[in-house]
Amino acid sequence: MLVYHVARTLGYKNRFVRVPDGHFWIEGDHHGHSLDSNSFGPVSVGLLHGRASHIIWPPHRWQKIRPALPPNRGPLETSED
């Protein structure tokens, strides 16, 4: 089963990027002040270290981090053969 996403980039060398097999396209929420895939391209899944699930400090920011895409950053094309 071939799954791929096409992402619109912000400041990358190409306007549209087809994310290769076994890779992620990662972005910081504060784009413009973030070193992410827009600078260094897609990231291999094997490099994944972990997933941020909760904020535990400072105490007034205790929360569960929910996976959510920013409104206009969804993939343009997601194809499953």
Place this chain on the structure above:
Amino acid sequence: MPHLPLPSAAQCSTSEVGSGHWLLRLLLQTPFHLGSLGTSEISDKGLVKMFRGLLGKTLGFIGYTVQYGCIAHCAFEYIGEFVVCSGPSMEPTIVSNDIVFSERMSRHLYKIQKGDIVIAKSQFDPTMNICKRVIGVEGDKVSNHSDLFTSHTYVPKGHVWLEGDNLKNSTDSRNYGPIPYGLIRGRVCLKLWPPHTFGTLGENPNKQIVKSSIDSD
């Protein structure tokens, strides 16, 4: 004969106990003689003790298993692991169904060098591993021979250039580019099977022209 009353629960049903022999009475009170006693209270106590002993042994066994699991995990993560190789891309150095030992310390200490054979996670399928030789580290200029012309690539920071020893039959960095250092799992240091080729692995059989970043142009 005086009939001495037995303390608390040690009430026996047979009338022979009433003869007063103190030793017999003592023996009957202890829970070791489960089978010979007629009362249910003593046998209950003995059963509980037996159950507790069994539970203790089971917990001890589980404890040993957890300890063994933790030590084994640390050994595989930080010391080394055994790897079975398959495929023709590293012939003649490593052939299919060879068993090699790869050590993890040099990867954690960032001591992987040019010429090492490494096991790395595949870039496109993180569940698969690949076994290739490091031809260039970051900053090196790797020449890419093709039939008609030669091109050069600079290995970017934080990446390595891998090539198999069997250049004609290997998909490696010549096809998919340099791979990040973080995908390397360990360095192959010893071949264990088959026994007639036991020992450390040889040098690169191919002549690679790689200019290091410290070499003068």
